[in-house]
Amino acid sequence: MFLSTILLALRSIRRNLMRSFLTILGIVIGVSAVITMVTLGNGATLAIQNQISGLGTNLLQVRPGQRMGPGGGAGGAAFKDTDADAIAQQIGGVLAVAPESRAAATVVAGGRNWATSIIGSTNAWLQTGNWTLRIGREFTDDELRAGAAVCVIGETVRRELYGTRDAVGEQLRVKAFSCEVVGVLASKGQGAFGNDQDDTVLVPLRTLQRRVTGNTRVNTLLVSMKDGSEPERVKASLTQLLRELRKLSDSDEDNFNVLDTKQLGETLSGTTKVLTTLLGAVAAVSLLVGGIGIMNIMLVSVTERTREIGLRLAIGALEREVLLQFLIEAVVLAALGGLIGIVLATAASLGLSVLMGVPYLFNPGVNLMSFVFSAGIGVVFGYFPARRAARMDPIDALRHE
Numbered sequence: 001m002f003l004s005t006i007l008l009a010l011r012s013i014r015r016n017l018m019r020s021f022l023t024i025l026g027i028v029i030g031v032s033a034v035i036t037m038v039t040l041g042n043g044a045t046l047a048i049q050n051q052i053s054g055l056g057t058n059l060l061q062v063r064p065g066q067r068m069g070p071g072g073g074a075g076g077a078a079f080k081d082t083d084a085d086a087i088a089q090q091i092g093g094v095l096a097v098a099p100e101s102r103a104a105a106t107v108v109a110g111g112r113n114w115a116t117s118i119i120g121s122t123n124a125w126l127q128t129g130n131w132t133l134r135i136g137r138e139f140t141d142d143e144l145r146a147g148a149a150v151c152v153i154g155e156t157v158r159r160e161l162y163g164t165r166d167a168v169g170e171q172l173r174v175k176a177f178s179c180e181v182v183g184v185l186a187s188k189g190q191g192a193f194g195n196d197q198d199d200t201v202l203v204p205l206r207t208l209q210r211r212v213t214g215n216t217r218v219n220t221l222l223v224s225m226k227d228g229s230e231p232e233r234v235k236a237s238l239t240q241l242l243r244e245l246r247k248l249s250d251s252d253e254d255n256f257n258v259l260d261t262k263q264l265g266e267t268l269s270g271t272t273k274v275l276t277t278l279l280g281a282v283a284a285v286s287l288l289v290g291g292i293g294i295m296n297i298m299l300v301s302v303t304e305r306t307r308e309i310g311l312r313l314a315i316g317a318l319e320r321e322v323l324l325q326f327l328i329e330a331v332v333l334a335a336l337g338g339l340i341g342i343v344l345a346t347a348a349s350l351g352l353s354v355l356m357g358v359p360y361l362f363n364p365g366v367n368l369m370s371f372v373f374s375a376g377i378g379v380v381f382g383y384f385p386a387r388r389a390a391r392m393d394p395i396d397a398l399r400h401e
Contacts, residue, residue: 012329023297024337026290027377031341031370032348034280034287038366039349041276043358058095058225059128060235061259062242077255078217081205083245084124087221091237093229098124099205100220103212107201108173109161116157118174118201120208121222128224136168136183139204147206152183154198172201177211179203231260284373290337291377294330295385323387330382331375338374342367 013020064078084099101120106113119125123138136152143150151172158167167181188197209216225234235258242256345367353360 023293024333026293027334027337027374028341030287030290031338031374032345034284034370035345036348037279042361043353045272047358060223062221064256079221081218093226093234095224095226096124096127098122098128098222099218101208101218105175112161114160116199120203120205128222132186133183134186135166144204147204147210149179150182151179152202154185154200155187156196156198158184291381295381327382331378334378335375338371
């Protein structure tokens with residue numbers, strides 16, 4: 001009986017293919033929109049997490065000033081390179097500490113020039129930032145102490161200035177001095193804030209101070225924590241030590257700020273998840289619109305097939321059989337719309353993830369939930385027309401023109 005009811009419902013759908021397709025269009029759009037939004041949102045969240053982790057493992061960034069952002073460094077004296085040594089020696093749970101200073105400059109090689117960022121630091125900078133050398137070597141201790149004219153360049157600088165050459169052993173002119181390229185960094189790509197991480201030139205800190213900036217300021221201290229260390233304890237110890245080094249009294253506020261990149265990543269990921277949920281909820285509204293469309297068409301179908309319903313009831317069909325027939329018809333329409341929506345969402349998510357540069361993450365839970373929800377809409381919005389058909393009086397139905 002149940003199988004024959006399904007066959008009757010399918011036969012009715014097949015008789016009006018165009019109307020059936022237009023009926024499920026709202027469900028198709030709703031399901032595909034929800035799945036696409038959630039999939040792209042999850043991919044964007046993962047991309048942000050990967051980019052934040054690319055800044056460094058368990059990394060603390062310490063900068064002068066009471067807050068981050070424009071004007072945040074006002075009132076905060078710059079650090080000294082000896083501050084990095086003190087942190088490495090006196091605070092437990094620290095893996096590496098790198099002093100960092102930056103300057104913008106145009107570099108020249110072989111008749112080509114490129115505007116980039118010059119970073120002065122030590123070999124610990126590579127460790128704190130999860131950098132690896134694709135080719136070449138790190139700085140030697142003698143080069144770091146003497147402020148030698150050597151540099152390590154990023155992949156973007158290598159490509160723009162040297163083309164297909166490896167560049168190791170070549171000369172690179174930075175402002176008024178030339179340095180030897182001793183290494184090329186492995187590519188990292190785009191950063192968490194849209195910057196090109198490979199567009200950089202690394203030189204020894206003393207080289208930058210003497211030949212580029214002309215001062216001994218250290219703008220940032222990069223502190224990488226060991227795996228398993230307690231971030232809050234390390235941050236508290238770091239704050240206390242810096243207050244002592246900067247001779248701040250108990251009544252003085254900190255004239256530096258500490259940024260935990262892990263917390264930053266969690267904050268950005270949380271924001272992305274909230275936006276994904278919001279967009280998914282907005283897209284889900286179209287599912288309700290699709291359900292109303294199904295109810296409308298089913299009511300029309302009941303009106304058109306009044307004599308057929310009356311004939312079935314007159315020859316002995318039970319009310320529950322008529323109810324089940326129209327209910328199954330509505331559910332099949334909604335479920336079919338859900339399946340088509342899943343296929344379209346998969347294709348759209350794959351294409352948009354490539355265009356947006358985010359990873360594609362197939363989420364079986366969201367796909368299954370969307371399908372079940374679409375079928376549930378068929379039950380909810382198909383019940384009223386089905387009940388109306390089942391409660392018809394056979395005599396009045398047979399008289400219907």
